[in-house]
Each structure stands twice: as C-alpha cells, then as structure tokens.
Amino acid sequence: MSGVRLLVGTRKGAFVIESDGTRDAWRVSQPLFGGWELYHLKGSPVDPNRIWASQSSGWFGQQVQRSDDGGKTWAPVGNLFAYEGATGTHQWYDGTPHPWEFKRVWHLEPSLDDPDTVFAGVEDAALFLSTDGGASWAELSGLRTHGSGSAWAPGAGGMCLHTILIDPTDAERMFVAISAAGCFRTDDGGRSWRPITKGLSSEFLPDPTAEIGHCVHRIALHASRPATLYMQKHWDVMRSDDAGEHWREVSGNLPTDFGFCIDVHAHEPETVYVVPITSDSLHYPPEGKLRVYRSRTGGDEWEPLTKGLPQQDCYVNVLRDAMCVDALEPCGVYFGTTGGQVYGSRDGGDSWTAIAHDLPAVMSVEVQALP
C-alpha cells in the first residue's frame, strides 16, 4: 500500500488530501477550481490516477474536469448534458407542473471495468453516460421516461439524481436514488427502470406509502452482498435484502433517524454507518454532539462513536455524498462536514481525528487506496 488519497468536494473548490498507508499524517492540497462548487469527485476503480470532478456555478454552469495523473493536472471534458426527446414536466414544490431543466451534475460514478466510461447523475433528475472519457454524454432516458417522471418533485436541495450504485456481480444491474422521487433499479444496463420503494413510508406524501415521491437521501451496498441495500431516507434508515423489492426500517435505537449519509464497512457487510441529524428542520446533530452511529448487526442496534469528535456546541451537517470507507485493514471511515472539517478513522470508527479543520463546506468525500 503506497498511500491513501481523499477527494474532497466543497462549496468553494476541491481538495486532494493524501497520506501514506499508515493514515497518520495528511497533506492538504491547494484549492482546485477555487470558487466553484465541487459537488463530487471520484476516481476510476480501474485506473486510480483517472479522477472525475463535477465543477459547477450558478453563474457559469456546469463543467466536468478529468485528471489522468491522480489530481495533479486537470482538463475540462464535455459539458453538454442534453435530455433526450421532449422533457415534459415534473412536479414543483407545490405540486404544480414544472418544466425539466438541466442544472448541475451531483454525482459521477466511474465504471467498474472501463476507465473511459462514467455515469453522471444530474439535476433535474436524469442519468447520463459517457463512454469516451467524458468527451460526450448521452442520457439513459429510460429512467426519466419510464412513466413516473411527471410525479417526481424536488427536495430542498433540488430534484437531483444523487446516488448511482453499480452491482459488481451483474454489470446489467444498477440502482439510483432521486430526491424526491425514490429509488429505481435497472436489470438491463440502464435501458429500462422501475421504482423499488415497497416498504418506504413518507409522512409528507398524501399517500405515505405511494410508489413515487420518497425523498431518498442515500443508498449503499457492500460489494460481496449486492442484493442487500441500506438507505438513509429523509426520515428512516431502511434495509432491503432482495435488491430493493422490499424494504424494512432498521432505525432501531438511533437518537433520530433523519440524516443524509450512509455507508457500509469495507470488510463487514453487516456493519453500517450513519450520522443522525436532528430533523428536517434542524440540519445539525442532536444536542450539539457530532456522533457517528455504527451498527454491526445490519441495522436496528446502533452504537454511538464519539472518540475524537466534538461533543459540545457542534452544529454542522454531513451531506449525502460526504462519507466513504477505504478498503485497508482495519477499514478507514471518513466524512466531511458543512463546517469544513474532514474527519477520519483508521480503526473502523472507534476513534476519529480531524484531517482538515477549516475547509469550505464539504459536499463530498471519496477515498482511494493507492496500490
């Protein structure tokens, strides 16, 4: 193991933070793309030196940047995200029809086996694919047009496709999550999709158990058991053991089951991490204590992890793409906050250290264990 690289996206630029394999001392880069919003950066699992970055601005729109040398240099690639065909309308916050408009890329998910192939989840919600190293993007329109699109609605952050999970055992199967539409699955490589929301309940909906309209904040899976999915919903932590066909609540003894991020231990498929947030109205931890909660039973039973984390006067949030795990032994766990801290644990969450203290608000954290 030569090192570990964190890719941190913030409201005002990106940072590459590196350590050797001990994960003891970290070096924080100068800001990349300073002043721009970096919703997400992620490296290719095939070629870790190939990194994708979503760079956006309310003034100047969307850019996608690509590095082929581990983040030392970057070049812009294609930034034309054109929906296929007539876009129609989705629901606005008040239920009225609203035209579909591209705003930004929330999430970039590199292919598991081809460094030139990458998926992009965008706002207004849709899934795009590039197979030419980012030069061009084509919509996988079967998702947006499968029939429920007119009932999708934005969450507070916008109507975003924010999570893309590729089944490592079946290249034809993928899962995506959209706020606030729900969770969807394809079994044919993205050509056709269907909602997988049975068992979800959302009190803000006229029909709480409706198929469409759930504000799914994040889903996660373990590569060894891809039919088991974990979900942090607007409220409720959920689990499915049949690839999303049915969900059950596993919030258990969490102090609150509202939150944004969720992730799974790299080596233990029943070990799950969340960061409880007070409520949908109060986006900060309960009691001013920043606590990661870990379940070693696949949910229901949770323990607070506090060693090294602020336990008073802490009122930050941890956003949906801002938690990740590395594949080292013991498993490393990382998360970033809207207060600009990046915390890391090199013992599976038992203890934490602040890797960076004063970055801009962190939107995403991804980690690469470098060979």
Place this chain on the structure above:
Amino acid sequence: MIRVQLPYHLRTLARVGGEVMVAVDEPVTTRAVLDALEQAHPVLRGAIRDHGTLARRPFVRFYACGEDFSLESPDVALPAAVSRGEEPFLVVGAIAGG
C-alpha cells in the same frame, strides 16, 4: 481585433490572463464576439450562453462603452469603439454574494 474582458472564474476556466483578443468580421455584434470567443476557447461553451439556445445565462451580463447590452438582441451592432479595438467588450458575472 476585438478586446474581451472575462470575469475571474471564466479566465481561470479558459486559462487566459488578461483580456482575450478575438477576430470578428463586421458587423461586430454580441453574437459574433461570443461565437469567436467560444471558437477560440471551447471550454467557454455553455458557460456564458446556453448550449442549445445560445441564450445568455441568467447571471451573466454584457457591457460595452458604459452601456448594458445584456437585454439587447445579440445581433445589435456593438459600439464602433469596440469594433475598432479601442474599448473592450465586457462579460460580467451579475453581482451577488458568495
């Protein structure tokens, strides 16, 4: 040559220092200047105007010789001082916090 001044974030995106010089045939219009600018710096496509419609992005404004051309037709001729290269065409990020 037409002188174009870009805001900080577009200068860093296009990796240019001060003003950008572009060659534009008469009549010199906002559309012609931006076409030439995007031809010389393709990364700016979509950053000033919408990719498909070429409509000005909402938070971008165009100034020249103390006048605001943001709401003018992109085919209106810019002032002669711009076409002579005496004054720059300004692409400006609308004022806002952040």
